[in-house]
Amino acid sequence: MSERAVVLVSGGLDSATALAIARHEGYACHALSLEYGQRHGVELEAARRVAETVGAVEHRVVGVDIGAFGGSALTDATRAVPESPTDGIPITYVPARNTVFLSLALAWAETLLARHLFMGVNAVDYSGYPDCRPAFIAAFERLANLATKMGVEGERIEIHTPLIRLTKAEIIQRGTELGVDFADTVSCYQPNEVGEACGRCDSCRIRRAGFEAAGLPDPTRYQ
Amino acid sequence: MSERAVVLVSGGLDSATALAIARHEGYACHALSLEYGQRHGVELEAARRVAETVGAVEHRVVGVDIGAFGGSALTDATRAVPESPTDGIPITYVPARNTVFLSLALAWAETLLARHLFMGVNAVDYSGYPDCRPAFIAAFERLANLATKMGVEGERIEIHTPLIRLTKAEIIQRGTELGVDFADTVSCYQPNEVGEACGRCDSCRIRRAGFEAAGLPDPTRYQ
Numbered sequence: 007m008s009e010r011a012v013v014l015v016s017g018g019l020d021s022a023t024a025l026a027i028a029r030h031e032g033y034a035c036h037a038l039s040l041e042y043g044q045r046h047g048v049e050l051e052a053a054r055r056v057a058e059t060v061g062a063v064e065h066r067v068v069g070v071d072i073g074a075f076g077g078s079a080l081t082d083a084t085r086a087v088p089e090s091p092t093d094g095i096p097i098t099y100v101p102a103r104n105t106v107f108l109s110l111a112l113a114w115a116e117t118l119l120a121r122h123l124f125m126g127v128n129a130v131d132y133s134g135y136p137d138c139r140p141a142f143i144a145a146f147e148r149l150a151n152l153a154t155k156m157g158v159e160g161e162r163i164e165i166h167t168p169l170i171r172l173t174k175a176e177i178i179q180r181g182t183e184l185g186v187d188f189a190d191t192v193s194c195y196q197p198n199e200v201g202e203a204c205g206r207c208d209s210c211r212i213r214r215a216g217f218e219a220a221g222l223p224d225p226t227r228y229q
Numbered sequence: 230m231s232e233r234a235v236v237l238v239s240g241g242l243d244s245a246t247a248l249a250i251a252r253h254e255g256y257a258c259h260a261l262s263l264e265y266g267q268r269h270g271v272e273l274e275a276a277r278r279v280a281e282t283v284g285a286v287e288h289r290v291v292g293v294d295i296g297a298f299g300g301s302a303l304t305d306a307t308r309a310v311p312e313s314p315t316d317g318i319p320i321t322y323v324p325a326r327n328t329v330f331l332s333l334a335l336a337w338a339e340t341l342l343a344r345h346l347f348m349g350v351n352a353v354d355y356s357g358y359p360d361c362r363p364a365f366i367a368a369f370e371r372l373a374n375l376a377t378k379m380g381v382e383g384e385r386i387e388i389h390t391p392l393i394r395l396t397k398a399e400i401i402q403r404g405t406e407l408g409v410d411f412a413d414t415v416s417c418y419q420p421n422e423v424g425e426a427c428g429r430c431d432s433c434r435i436r437r438a439g440f441e442a443a444g445l446p447d448p449t450r451y452q
Binding site for chain 1: 289291292293294295297298299323324325326327328329332333335336337339340359360362364365368369371372373375376377378380381
């Protein structure tokens with residue numbers, strides 16, 4: 007029987023590739039998406055498509071109301087999404103998001119007795135988010151082994167971040183090799199209701215440049 | 230102006246005392262309760278009363294659907310709450326609960342620019358939960374400082390666990406000194422609809438013994 011893994015799947019390009027890598031490595035993948043008050047709910051539909059086409063065993067969407075705290079352009083409709091690069095940590099940063107997401111993945115993993123977690127974080131094109139850095143992931147792995155019944159009982163929990171050192175172009179190349187259809191994914195911070203991308207926000211710009219650098223056609227549906 | 234703190238308030242005896250200590254130390258307290266699919270929803274009503282009477286600046290209840298993962302007698306109505314002590318980690322353990330709770334407190338703290346978090350965990354009468362130990366709290370504090378914009382920008386985030394080395398009797402004595410009305414709190418794992426305690430579960434037993442050891446009258450409303 008395959009070992010189980012919980013894979014965080016957002017509906018974006020990176021997590022689709024992380025899921026494909028986990029499948030390629032032979033894990034039985036339990037895909038988890040969080041509904042956290044994000045403005046762009048079409049990403050959950052994209053996550054459902056990705057989980058199905060890449061071949062997760064199951065896909066769950068779990069609600070967590072961090073949008074209620076405010077503080078980010080991604081969850082607060084009164085804040086504009088920036089359309090030009092900014093210095094430092096951008097307004098699209100969602101407070102403690104990856105900590106909350108990994109915690110929920112850990113909760114499910116513990117219920118499933120899965121000791122592997124996958125997350126498509128990336129420290130190269132990471133837009134300045136503190137919770138995408140290798141030091142953060144290492145600290146979370148250490149915490150996970152102290153926090154849980156599995157950890158206490160000697161099962162070593164591992165947080166896999168196979169994209170953390172890759173450029174966006176390398177992620178796109180790897181995903182393509184593994185058969186990911188990136189037309190299923192949505193990266194845009196402000197897509198329209200049918201999931202078409204704006205082409206102007208930070209995330210769209212990074213994605214488009216990635217396809218160009220990879221020398222591959224960009225299947226994104228733009229508005 | 231007082232420094233801000235986010236205080237996790239469950240509606241139980243421990244977190245009521247932790248809130249009273251944070252108030253006593255001069256913090257402006259933002260009380261956070263999580264609605265996580267717990268069977269005993271009366272604890273949220275207790276949390277509201279505690280936040281008000283102990284004097285929080287505000288109280289928020291935020292939904293997080295970890296009950297959807299199953300795995301605990303506290304969120305799964307098909308599992309019986311044990312009424313006699315068990316060896317090891319009991320069935321009332323909720324997978325990764327304190328990790329999820331601290332993550333959400335951290336998300337709110339970051340939005341508030343509060344660098345203090347209070348949690349009423351206790352390593353003495355902790356019923357065998359791995360995420361109540363000092364090593365877990367230290368690992369979370371380390372993570373918090375790596376995970377957040379505040380941490381990256383040099384504000385030191387502190388996780389305060391003023392009860393961690395106290396016995397239940399000492400917690401009850403300290404809370405009583407600070408004016409906490411423990412009749413407002415609910416500790417029972419299976420209270421009835423009006424918040425009356427069963428008197429038989431692990432949590433009721435530990436609480437009742439605490440009042441006895443403290444030499445104080447037990448104001449708990451039993452069924």
